[in-house]
Amino acid sequence: MSRWQGIDEFLAVAETGSFTKASKLLGMSVAHVSRYVSQLEKRLNTQLLTRTTRNVVLTKEGEIFAHQTKQLQHAMDDARQLLAERQNSPKGTIKLTAPVMYGENYIMPAVHHFMQSHPDIEVISHLSNEQVNLLDEGYDLAIRLGHLKDSSLKARRLSERRLVMCCSKAYLDQFGQPHSISELHQHVCLIGNSSYWRVxxxxxxxxxxxxxxxxxxxxWALVDAALKGLGIVQLPDYYVNKYIQSGELLVVLPAVAPATEGVWGVYPPRQFVATNVRALLDHLAASFQVSDL
Incomplete structure (x- = not known):
């Protein structure tokens, strides 16, 4: 019996939490999946799954084995992809995630343009402001904004953003122009997730x-409040650029603006980046007209 036998079935059950769902995912019978997983546990002399009438959960040993064997799956995918690169143009499915606002306004329009040029590409996109675990949830690419946390993931800089402090002329007419950071405490500020601003x-x-x-x-709600003269706001430039260009919002204290931050394409640390993912990264970087670091 092959030492690899049962691993795909086990991982499918681990990911779906169900033998039935795993069988549908793999296109085989429930009995086949159950038999191969049981044989795998017997060869390892270890219980990997706890089975109840309602669900299936990983044991501690199962969690360890799933993490390690998932890397084996990735290595096999890399090997197949390397061979495919010699024969084919970009194709296949790309599963990606991005922050909601930035994804809607910048990433997805660029992705749609990419798909027009590559008819064999399929995209599964999940826009969320929560940072998902790429490896555990099977994502090929994530768009991250700002400073990256230390991790084992690989990243490519696609663009940049800067924080802008601004307000309406009506607000300045009523409260006056702040001339220093110390004067901000005398002003009404529009606060987002944090009551601390970077300067x-x-x-x-x-x-x-x-x-x-x-x-x-x-x-967007803070932009609306700023346009209505309710206070000074600090937001990424892509929220306020068009209003600054139109004169509806005026930049405040530009000399104390913090350094620009990166917009990153983050992907799993595999030896070979899939052809379709690399092609999409190239397209996004070209779309934003910012070269790699």
Whole structure:
């Protein structure tokens, strides 16, 4: 019996939490999946799954084995992809995730253009402001904004963003122009997820606490409040650029703006980046007209 036998079946059960769902995923009978997983457990002399009448869950040993064998699956996928690269243009399915607003307005339009040029590409896109685990949830690509946390993932810089402090002329007419960071505490600030804003003073970045009448986790809602003269807001440039260009919002304290941050394409640390993923990364970088670091 092959030492690989049962691994695909086990991982399918581990990922779906069900022998029935795993059988549908693999296109085989439930009995076949169950038999191969049982044989695998027998060869390993270890129980990998706890089976009940309602669900199937991994044992501690099963979690360890699933993590390690998933890497074997990735290695096999890489090997197949390497061979496919010698024969085919980009094709297949790309599963990607991106933040909601940035994904809707920037990433997905570029992805749609990419799909027009590559009819054999399929895309499964999940827009969410939660950072998913690429390896555990099977994502090929994630778009991340700002400073990246240390991780084992690989990343490519696609574009950049900057934080902008701005408000309406009506607000300045009523409350006056702040001339320094220290004067911000005298002003009404529109607060997002955090009541601390990033600024740069004497070449060093720091966080300052701000206060105001409105706190909201929606960037668009804060833009609307700023346009209505309710306060000063600090947001990424892609929220406010068009209003600054039209003169509806005015930049405040531009000298203390923090350094620009990256927009990143993050992908699993495999030896070979899939042809379709690499092609999409190239397209996104070209679309944003920013080269790699």
């Amino acid at each position: 740069k003073e004497q070449g060093k970045e720091k966080h300052i606490k701000v206060t105001g009448r409105l706190q909201c986790n929606s960037g």
